[in-house]
Amino acid sequence: MLYTHLRSSVVRxxxxxxxxxxxxxxxxxxxxxxxxxxSLSTGIVPTMSINExxxxxxxxxxxxxxxxxxAPVMKTDVQxxxxxxxxRTTVRQEFTNPSEKKGDWLEGIYVFPLPETAAVDHLRMKxxxxxxxxxxxxxxxxxxxxxxxxxxxxxxSLVEQERPNIFTTSVANIGPGEHITVEIEYQETVRYDQGxxxxxxxxxxxxxxxxxxxxxxxxxxxxxxxxxLDTDRVPDASRITxxxxxxxxxxINGSGNSVSLSLTLTPGFPVAKVASLFxxxxxxxxxxxxxxxxxxxxxxxxxxxxxxxxxxxxxxxxTATVLTEQRNGETYAMLMLVPPTHSNDTAPxxxxxxxxxxxxxxxxxxxxxxxxxxxLAAALTRLTTQDRFNVIQFNNTVRSLFSTPQxxxxxxxxxxxxxVDGLSADGGTEMLPALRQALKSQQDSSRLQQIILITDGQIxxxxxxxxxxxxxxxxxxxxxVGIGATPNSYxxxxxxxxxxxxxxxxxxxxxxxxxxxxxxKKLEYPVLNxxxxxxxxxxxxxxxxxxxxxxxxxxxxxxxxxxxSLPDQAMxxxxxxxxxxxxxxxxxxxxxxxxxxxxxxRQKISALMDEAFTGTAEETVRxxxxxxxxxxxxxxxxxxxxxxxxxxxxxxxxxxxxxTQSTKSEEDQESASLAGLxxxxxxxxxxxxxxxxxxxxxxxxxxxxxAAA
Amino acid sequence: xxxxQIKTRVVTILAYSLVLVGLAQACSGxxxxxxxxxxxxxxxxxxxxxxxxxxxxxxxxxxxxxxIARLIVPRLGIDQIVLEGAYGRTLAxxxxxxxxWSDAREGTVILTGHxxxxxxxxxxxxxxxxxxxxxxxxxxxSYRVSDHRIVDSKSxxxxxxxxxxxxxxxxxxxxxxxxxxxPLRLVVTAEAEDIEVERKVRR
Numbered sequence: 001m002l003y004t005h006l007r008s009s010v011v012r013x014x015x016x017x018x019x020x021x022x023x024x025x026x027x028x029x030x031x032x033x034x035x036x037x038x039s040l041s042t043g044i045v046p047t048m049s050i051n052e053x054x055x056x057x058x059x060x061x062x063x064x065x066x067x068x069x070x071a072p073v074m075k076t077d078v079q080x081x082x083x084x085x086x087x088r089t090t091v092r093q094e095f096t097n098p099s100e101k102k103g104d105w106l107e108g109i110y111v112f113p114l115p116e117t118a119a120v121d122h123l124r125m126k127x128x129x130x131x132x133x134x135x136x137x138x139x140x141x142x143x144x145x146x147x148x149x150x151x152x153x154x155x156x157s158l159v160e161q162e163r164p165n166i167f168t169t170s171v172a173n174i175g176p177g178e179h180i181t182v183e184i185e186y187q188e189t190v191r192y193d194q195g196x197x198x199x200x201x202x203x204x205x206x207x208x209x210x211x212x213x214x215x216x217x218x219x220x221x222x223x224x225x226x227x228x229l230d231t232d233r234v235p236d237a238s239r240i241t242x243x244x245x246x247x248x249x250x251x252i253n254g255s256g257n258s259v260s261l262s263l264t265l266t267p268g269f270p271v272a273k274v275a276s277l278f279x280x281x282x283x284x285x286x287x288x289x290x291x292x293x294x295x296x297x298x299x300x301x302x303x304x305x306x307x308x309x310x311x312x313x314x315x316x317x318x319t320a321t322v323l324t325e326q327r328n329g330e331t332y333a334m335l336m337l338v339p340p341t342h343s344n345d346t347a348p349x350x351x352x353x354x355x356x357x358x359x360x361x362x363x364x365x366x367x368x369x370x371x372x373x374x375x376l377a378a379a380l381t382r383l384t385t386q387d388r389f390n391v392i393q394f395n396n397t398v399r400s401l402f403s404t405p406q407x408x409x410x411x412x413x414x415x416x417x418x419x420v421d422g423l424s425a426d427g428g429t430e431m432l433p434a435l436r437q438a439l440k441s442q443q444d445s446s447r448l449q450q451i452i453l454i455t456d457g458q459i460x461x462x463x464x465x466x467x468x469x470x471x472x473x474x475x476x477x478x479x480x481v482g483i484g485a486t487p488n489s490y491x492x493x494x495x496x497x498x499x500x501x502x503x504x505x506x507x508x509x510x511x512x513x514x515x516x517x518x519x520x521k522k523l524e525y526p527v528l529n530x531x532x533x534x535x536x537x538x539x540x541x542x543x544x545x546x547x548x549x550x551x552x553x554x555x556x557x558x559x560x561x562x563x564x565s566l567p568d569q570a571m572x573x574x575x576x577x578x579x580x581x582x583x584x585x586x587x588x589x590x591x592x593x594x595x596x597x598x599x600x601x602r603q604k605i606s607a608l609m610d611e612a613f614t615g616t617a618e619e620t621v622r623x624x625x626x627x628x629x630x631x632x633x634x635x636x637x638x639x640x641x642x643x644x645x646x647x648x649x650x651x652x653x654x655x656x657x658x659x660t661q662s663t664k665s666e667e668d669q670e671s672a673s674l675a676g677l678x679x680x681x682x683x684x685x686x687x688x689x690x691x692x693x694x695x696x697x698x699x700x701x702x703x704x705x706x707a708a709a
Numbered sequence: 710x711x712x713x714q715i716k717t718r719v720v721t722i723l724a725y726s727l728v729l730v731g732l733a734q735a736c737s738g739x740x741x742x743x744x745x746x747x748x749x750x751x752x753x754x755x756x757x758x759x760x761x762x763x764x765x766x767x768x769x770x771x772x773x774x775x776x777i778a779r780l781i782v783p784r785l786g787i788d789q790i791v792l793e794g795a796y797g798r799t800l801a802x803x804x805x806x807x808x809x810w811s812d813a814r815e816g817t818v819i820l821t822g823h824x825x826x827x828x829x830x831x832x833x834x835x836x837x838x839x840x841x842x843x844x845x846x847x848x849x850x851s852y853r854v855s856d857h858r859i860v861d862s863k864s865x866x867x868x869x870x871x872x873x874x875x876x877x878x879x880x881x882x883x884x885x886x887x888x889x890x891x892p893l894r895l896v897v898t899a900e901a902e903d904i905e906v907e908r909k910v911r912r
Contacts, residue, residue, distance in 0.1 A: 674860060674862040674865040674866065674867060674879065674894055674896070677795055677807060677819075677821050677862070677879060677894075678795055678796055678797050678800060678805075678821065679797070679881065679889060679890060680800060680821055680822060680823050680824050680828065680879070680880045680881040680894075681823065681824050681825065681881040681886075681889030681890060681891065682741050682801075682823050682825055682826060682889060683738070683741070683888075683889055684738045684739075684741035684742055684825055684826070685738065685825055685887055686738070686887040686888055686889070687734045687735070687737050687738030687741070688734070688735055688738030688739060689738075689887060690731075690734045690735075690738075691730075691731045691732065691733070691734030691735025691736070691737075691738060692731065692735055693731070694727045694728070694730055694731030694734065695727070695728055695731035695732065695735070697727055697731075698723075698724040698725070698727035698728045698731065699724075701720055701723065701724040701727070702721075702724050704720075705717060705720050705721065705724070708717075
């Protein structure tokens with residue numbers, strides 16, 4: 001009896017084992033089981049994305065490969081000089097090696113986020129009383145110099161361009177307890193938007209990495225080049241950060257890391273108002289129309305961005321400003337043409353050929369297409385009888401309302417309004433043929449020929465696009481409008497640049513109607529068109545952009561000029577509506593300022609890089625860029641800054657933790673994502689195990705059965 | 710009595726089916742290991758053909774991959790033929806070369822393999838371990854392991870370099886877990902030894 005009972009319970013037990021094992025049979029790769037077990041046994045170390053670096057941060061390598069500790073920032077000092085629309089910023093940051101252990105020489109990696117348009121051109125390292133000035137070198141060579149200095153125990157520093165908006169500096173051989181000051185200088189262009197100039201210095205510490213909470217790195221746009229900092233450079237500090245350093249990191253967020261900031265503003269035009277949005281400042285006017293601006297408090301906690309805005313005084317005429325700089329026997333100048341704040345409605349209008357090219361791909365569905373349609377309809381009704389127009393839509397196919405722009409007549413207008421009303425978003429994105437169709441219209445220099453491209457898509461095959469624009473643009477102008485979060489704004493801006501028009505970015509879908517209406521109104525009245533710089537009196541004149549865009553309300557034009565000699569009076573020629581316009585500028589009285597050569601060089605580099613799009617060989621571009629970048633001390637795609645102290649600081653022979661590590665990863669922008677690789681665990685062992693388990697189970701069943709019979 | 714008979718029969722059928730399913734599972738599990746071993750034998754033959762100058766020699770007629778390199782770890786007695794293209798179907802037969810990154814001659818070479826068959830040896834690889842890679846033109850390059858790292862595959866990246874030769878071996882981590890599919894990867898990096906590059910003279 002007892003035996004029978006025992007036997008049935010054994011059978012039951014085996015059955016339940018089988019039932020439990022069954023899901024394993026079906027789902028040998030059940031991730032559900034795999035994950036918790038693995039994270040428990042090894043502890044997934046969270047990593048931090050480079051995007052999370054919101055201020056200059058110094059990271060120290062440690063003995064454990066791929067692990068870093070953030071160094072305490074002692075002090076940050078910022079000096080900004082604004083000339084026209086060029087802002088030159090000097091950031092001085094002081095760090096220490098917090099270690100007190102003798103022989104604990106560290107290599108730090110300094111990561112600094114920069115505005116998109118910024119160019120780093122100076123690097124200074126201060127160790128004690130000595131100042132080491134950075135030298136601009138070809139990228140590979142700079143790297144070599146840095147490595148050699150590092151091996152020899154010298155203090156060295158290297159600035160490389162990781163992405164357009166991230167710079168990293170490696171600082172080698174920082175002795176225990178030693179202070180090191182890194183000073184970088186960069187130049188950027190001030191933003192102009194809705195009638196006011198705006199300068200921002202990022203100081204806010206965004207969401208910081210909190211020990212114990214995994215921060216998942218999100219994949220960025222698949223540009224390939226360094227979407228993320230290499231895994232070994234991104235710190236996963238939580239597990240190795242000693243408690244003492246948590247305090248110092250805590251103080252970065254709090255009152256410990258204070259920033260002092262001062263600014264000189266030379267706007268180059270009369271200013272109505274200067275304001276700092278988040279920090280109380282003292283603004284002392286200069287006699288020449290500039291301002292000396294400093295924080296009211298000596299130093300402020302780094303908890304919010306510094307933002308300064310200034311508004312030009314009202315005017316009804318375009319005003320021009322000239323600033324010059326003498327450097328190495330050449331004269332560099334910046335010509336700034338500011339549109340009047342109020343447009344002159346009484347000026348005679350030029351007849352226009354208006355071509356709307358609108359994206360009706362599926363992604364435009366919803367509010368995007370609806371708002372674009374209603375502002376398109378509104379723009380059509382504002383056309384006059386001297387104008388001509390056309391509407392082209394593109395998705396998988398390109399549909400053009402008329403073959404060429406048609407004069408504004410009742411029938412055409414009726415047809416157009418009906419056509420616009422019937423636009424619906426569906427299908428893919430074929431932009432190139434649409435633009436090609438738009439550029440088929442006849443050229444006519446007596447008319448304003450405006451092509452307005454509205455899209456929310458990525459611009460693909462940009463080479464072809466830019467080539468098309470270079471060869472076929474003629475008298476026409478292309479204006480691009482990017483809608484939503486997806487447009488690749490760099491390429492859209494470039495398209496507008498090649499098209500000699502402007503780029504409008506509309507991030508918020510709800511603003512589409514207002515912003516488009518604003519743009520269409522603006523395009524009705526170009527303040528000045530056909531602008532040229534009269535070449536008489538200049539020698540060796542080279543200016544960028546080479547083709548000057550038209551002047552529209554709210555869009556100042558900046559010309560970077562280099563020449564070996566200049567005339568006393570420079571002449572700007574153009575047209576207001578149909579009337580000729582000219583402005584003479586006194587070059588002799590131009591205010592002399594620094595930084596203009598750098599601005600010119602940067603514009604030239606940008607123009608050279610554009611040539612790569614239009615068929616110039618890469619080697620030619622590289623040579624051209626190298627010449628300019630080396631002469632003007634600029635970090636570019638092909639050049640890096642390196643600073644080496646001549647006297648060794650670290651006793652050689654003692655190894656620096658940073659050296660034991662592969663140095664390879666530092667110089668690469670390229671990296672491969674692990675996620676793209678196939679899984680490399682097989683179900684072999686689990687299948688074997690399960691099979692054996694089942695056979696054993698069967699054997700036991702059999703045994704039990706036999707015993708019972 | 711009748712109920713008891715039925716019960717006996719049910720248990721017998723159950724036992725038989727258990728044996729069958731168990732055998733099937735065990736065989737299919739064992740097949741993974743056998744395939745891994747067997748394929749390498751066929752691959753060694755194809756490799757000899759490759760070195761003799763034939764292009765893209767297929768190890769068996771229906772193969773959609775071909776040997777591109779030979780991986781040797783002298784201390785561990787590892788000698789494996791590396792296949793082109795890191796896909797699940799090639800990994801069953803040998804370690805695979807991630808083809809998009811380089812042509813296995815210059816720059817960073819990434820190889821991946823199953824943690825429980827071909828790349829099980831990675832568990833025992835030590836820092837400064839010598840790894841030798843012979844490419845299909847007979848060139849032999851020696852590497853030294855410089856770094857071991859455990860990376861989450863969802864976020865991890867392997868730095869690439871087009872100029873300096875380096876070898877990166879990737880496999881799933883941890884070893885010896887029964888259930889595959891975890892997110893962690895072991896990434897072993899080896900740097901090329903500069904001087905020991907030699908060209909084996911082949912006919």
